[in-house]
Amino acid sequence: MTTAPGLATLSAAPGAQAQARPTSGGPAAVNADVLLSARELSVRFGGVLAVNKVSFEVRRGEVFTLIGPNGAGKTTVFNLISRIYTPTTGEILWHGGGDAPTALTAHAPHEIAALGIARTFQNIELFEHATVLHNLLIGRHTHRCTGFWREVFFTPGTRRAEIEAREKVERVIELLDLQHHRDAMVAGLPYGVRKVVELARALCTEPKLLLLDEPSSGLNVEETADMAFWIQDIQQELGISVLMVEHDMSLVSKVSDRVLAMNMGEALASGTPREVQSDARVVEAYLGAVDDLSSLRRRPHE
Amino acid sequence: QSQGVTKDEIRIGTIQDLSGPLAGYGKQARNGMQLRVDELNEQGDVNGRKLKLFVEDSGYDPKKAVLAAQKLVNQDKIFIMAGHLGTAQNMAAMPVQFEKNVVNFFPITAAREMYEPLHRLKYSFAATYYDQIRLALPKMIKDKGAKKVCTIYQDDEFGLEVERGAEAGLKTVGMELTEKTSYKRGATDFSSQVAKMKAANCDLVVLGTIIRETIGTVGEARKTGFNPVFLGSSAAYTDLIHKLGGKAMDGIYATHTAQHPYLDEASQPLRFWANKYKTKFNEDPTVFSVYGYSIIDAFIKAAQKAGPNLTTDSFVKAMDTMTFEPDMFGAPKSTYTATKRLGNDQSRLSQIVDGKWKVVSDYVAP
Amino acid sequence: MRFIFKTSYAQDIALARHGGHVFWYGLLGAALIAAPWVLPEYWLAQLTFVLIYGIVGLGLMLLAGFTGQFSIGHAAFLGTGAYTQAVLANAGVPFPLALGAAAALSAAVGVVVGLPALRVKGIYLGIATLAFGFIVEEVFARWERVTGGNSGLHVNSPQLFGLDIGSSENFYVVCLLIAVLCTFAILNLLRSPTGRAFVAIRDSEISAQSMGIHLARYKTMSFAISAALAGLGGALYAHKLSFIAPDQFNIVQSIDLLLMVVIGGLGSVHGAFLGAIFLIAMPQLISLGKDWLPPAIGQAPGLQGLVYGLVLIGFVLFEPLGLYGRWLKVRTYLQLFPFYRRGLFRRQKAFTKSDRLR
Amino acid sequence: MLQILQLLLSGIAQGCIYGLIALGFVLIYKATETVSFAQGELMMLGAFCAFAAMSLVGLPFWGAALLAIAAMAAFGVLLELVVIRPILGQPQFSIVMLTIGIGYVARGLITMIPAIGTDTHSLPVPYKDEIWKLGALVVNVEQAVIVGATAVLCGLLYAMFRYSKLGIAMQAASQNQLAAYYMGIPVKRLNGLVWGLAAAVAAIAGMLLGPITFVHANMGFIGLKAFPAAVVGGFGSLPGAIVGGLVIGIVESFAGFYLPDGFKDTAPYIVVLVMLMVRPNGLFGEKLRKKV
Amino acid sequence: MNDGDTVLQLLNVESAYGPIKAIRGVSLKVRQGEIATVLGANGAGKTTILKTISGIIDPRKGSIEFEGRNITAQDPAQIVQQGLCHVPEGREVFPLLSVRDNLLMGAYTRSDRDGVARDIETVYGYFPILRERAAQHAGLLSGGQQQMLAISRAIMAAPRLILLDEPSLGISPKLTREIFEIVVRINRERGTTILLVEQNANMALNAADYGYVLENGRIVMEDSCERLREKEDIKEFYLGLKDEGVRGERRWKKKKTWR
């Protein structure tokens, strides 16, 4: 189990009301460690209150995990952060840019990536009719430095920028072992590889915060273990904070520093993976009680 | 030596609407031309040369007309463009022809632009829409005691010619158009135009329309209980009007020059001719077949006269002294000189009575 | 199959993948340059039309094939370019200036037309562009003072430094030059971030957006570039045809343009030109074939449409990837020659999913 | 006042025609998610069918109508079998292209029929040229028939898509073909059915339209105005198609009367643009968004 | 269980995507009333096998028999109508139909209205959220809810054989367990035969009777699940049970640091 040094102390408290710090002068006074903070987030779709007064904060350098039963509102939280939805109430503050935190709602959806927030999607949203390499290069879009006319004439500067982008992408390819698939069309890749490509594409934006929606779904045990290593590499070697939604508790407890459990749109419990996993309500709503699978087996007399 | 003339062949090009809104006309005109060409080739030649007719389809679309003209002129190397149908189409195609010194011979349209401004290569045969309406309208107004005159016209050079003719005609009796309304080439719905004219209480409507538009307009008017006097130009003088429009078309007037060959009342030579046409194309000839036939006929006469050394220059020279006598189709005499490129400016008036065009006035000249 | 060892990233960026490319394109270039001396006038004119439509096709390809935005009103841009050029040329403005103005004005119109693209997609966008096309056509017809209305407008021969470049040969060279330049511009764009952003938008708007791509800006840009190329093509078209009228820029023309890129092969630059060749050659072939048929069929006016439709259907049925797709197969076949397996290109069963959710 | 009423009336009648054609678009769209550019041509074929049955064969109107509808339905099924089915599952765009091709072929074929194809014909329906007078208001029977037929047809189709298993299955197949196969939905057969149905609807539209615009090879182009109708109503909504048609028809009728020439032809398109600005999904269309 | 008659039999099946061969000569058998499972790494070709069975991909070689009838390369809809239902990878719901209509489509091949109504109730009993959202567009459900819907549709079809592709994808641990219980129950109570593909090998090996291991498109091992559970390789690579073994907490491939 790895934990980023200096972040071992966890102030676990469900909801933000309990987390209220002695603030003196507005958001800027919040703990300098905080990268992103969500306060009292709610969003309603017609009759469904998908997220209800959820508050949490993600600190620099940590892996923060959201867990919860299906339909708890985890993906919706991601969508709120990446501005696909706008919260009905509440705000999300980003502390990653300079000194003053900014509210994400003040940014257009496409500006989120430039702020340093990248994400993957639960249902995989890759550019299907492009190669893996192409997908990753698109990931570098926020770092483009050439203008339209320079590209039309493909000036030497553009060429240099292209080669540089390519070098960066190549490093991600190497980190995630995608060399084999570099020139393959995404449309023909198996599910598991696509998950990795999506992760790679998000990494190419060189984010400060990475949102991973169920990174291990569709991966087998071995691949999940690889995923765990990658997430740790990303956290420790690249210093990227990770906000993750995950159902595989082995992965969750291996990589996350803190966990927030949600249920029916509301925060249920938060704390270290161990604490949350042993929370009775979490067990009841999410984990299920029995761990013995032998009851599934066919009894001999059947 | 001009292009399109060889030792034993003269190439004639024509562009017709074979698939568009005037397909009815285009096909008939082509047949008429083909009939005369075949006749000649069977019976003889023009100074040792046979005729060859190249037909292209414009679909009543000026762009296609230009492309067709480019093809005829540059690829098929025609000597002359004869009987090209449609005003806008001719206007579009003429520069292409003139660039290669190809005569625009007797286009099937009566717009003034077919001979004005004067150009060495332009020859027109039909009394203009402008004159037709300008002359017929005052008479109609007087006969019918009309107070309010409106017009509906096709929104292009053709319709405008009719509209201008109507304005000029009204001016001579000190009146003005009460309502003008237009439609786009190929339109099929005229309800709002008719509603407009009805609301203006018009009692005489000048039709700058052709086939379907004439029927559509008149039909729509009858349906909504609007019954003014309708006056069309030679573009609307066709048997298709009463054939398609049925009873509702009875009573409308149109100006024209040549007459529709109704066979039951035709003269012997005309009947003979019509029979020939019918055996060949399996349908009755119409006034547009007549146009086509006469155009080639006129060409043959002029080419004969130009002599064995047929070039554009010799042809123009021959044409500029030509006179065509009245023929069996009832067209008046027409003459050409180096400065008079419209052969005939007389027109007359017909009315549909009991599903047939009946001539109601004699030729009038401006 | 040729196998290329890549030794540097620059190799991936290069336009020509290998020496063979250089050779064949060089040959093509030489043939095109020699054309005015070899081809008869009529065929040279057709070749010029191919180049002109190719330029327009490039623009539409960028929009439809690479950005995934279907425009059923592209003739409007063609028309804008054509009328701008006609009016300016008739007013005596030098050819290059007028050309620039035509492209710029079309681009501006393109931006306006692109606006609905920010809000609507798929069929809605198609209809929006269609509607724009109709309205622009009507403007051409009604703004008689400038456009000459439905009677159309004659276009003077193009003038360059007091020289008349309107002759078939000269004008061909002008078109060739512009077509080559445009092709390079598009190729360059496609191998740089902008082009990739277009492709991203085509494949998934939501994830393009989360990669930091400003959807509105890039869609508008795509419309503008596309319109500018169409305008450029329109300007050349106006000169080549020397007569323009509003109904040359109607829905049928728009659909023809769309068919052109589809038949050429959506999503390939080659496709634009292959499609143009098809569009121009088809009527010629039909009229050549006419004489072989019995007159009842050969002379029937509907033949053109019929054959055109049949060929189109045949294409979609047997070669959905268009002419370029066919070419790729032929090439692969040749490269693999003795080892070609029959099942290689067999089409798989495919299944569609709702396009409404994108 | 009377003027306005009369304009309204003619707008409604014209609108119903648009609506009727739009109904065909929506039908195909709902069931296959493709936009059929051939709908106008199918309508033209239907009208020619009826015309041939009446004028050439000499059937009475009702017989001819039934025959035309049946013939067109069969033709639709055949069309699907021969040209659409082989590429079922390819991107929808291919099918759109196909329909354009079908349109060309249909127009070409009709035009090629000697002596009939290029001409304009009138459809001798029994109620031709009849009018009802309601006071000073003139109601055209031809138009009244259109309004009635449109309403009935729309109701039937609506019920089919809303309540019948078949209708729901058609929609399912259009939304996710793969899943439809997994559920055992006979996607191909349904597709054939849809095209048959669409062709039948087109035939009805053609016969209703015939007396008004005449029967000719290019009458299908009126379909271009039905597109805006379908979009204004919200593509994919059957009642929307009718309402959209009415909106377009009425706007057109008033624009033709009160605005300068040229506005009449563009009015539908201006309306559709305004609509797309204000409500990008049309009057009855749902706002759809992909959930990620 | 090995004595029951064979419901599904694949003989030397080979399928490819264009030039890429995804499965090469797979033969397997599923017997009446049993749960069979296929394990395999990413891209091994598990999904391809299922797709080939239900006719979504035509095999290049080999034959497939369902209840003694040859169904090789038939139209998928026709195959399904013979009593087989496929829960696809990645949910594949009808996004713009209501949840209820989705369920009804599951029962498309059935004509017994009462039975369908009863089954809807059963399904609502399994997954109450579906009842709650019955009128909502299925596309708006959360990932896991869609998965529930996909499974429910198969139940609605009341087939004799269900092909399940990763039913636990994106499902919470508690619900995963419940779903497996449901699967087992359907198998026991209705006698439905099930062919299961699952990444959660632990679950799969406990619920299933017979297992196949697929690697690179070939079946490399097959045995009863009882015995498979005891195999060292399986424990290590599929169950992740090997503590501090070859892999342990250390990765087997040393990563070079970058940046």
Ligand SMILES: Nc1ncnc2c1ncn2[C@@H]1O[C@H](COP(=O)(O)OP(=O)(O)OP(=O)(O)O)[C@@H](O)[C@H]1O
């Ligand atoms: N756009 C939307 N419209 C209506 N309801 C929505 C929408 N998006 C999400 N919901 C609802 O909000 C709830 C939360 O959905 P969300 O996708 O956040 O769940 P989740 O926690 O990610 O679940 P899972 O683990 O299954 O992915 C669900 O009940 C879902 O149906």
Ligand SMILES: Nc1ncnc2c1ncn2[C@@H]1O[C@H](COP(=O)(O)OP(=O)(O)OP(=O)(O)O)[C@@H](O)[C@H]1O
């Ligand atoms: N549409 C496609 N086009 C080309 N190749 C494909 C396609 N789908 C799958 N493949 C290839 O076929 C092989 C088998 O894929 P398949 O989806 O069956 O694997 P899987 O075992 O189901 O994997 P996963 O566990 O990731 O779902 C893979 O190597 C993949 O690259």
Ligand SMILES: CC(C)C[C@H](N)C(=O)O
């Ligand atoms: C033959 C005529 C009906 C042609 C028509 N006058 C036109 O100029 O378009």
Ligand SMILES: [Mg+2]
């Ligand atoms: Mg989720």
Ligand SMILES: [Mg+2]
């Ligand atoms: Mg799989």
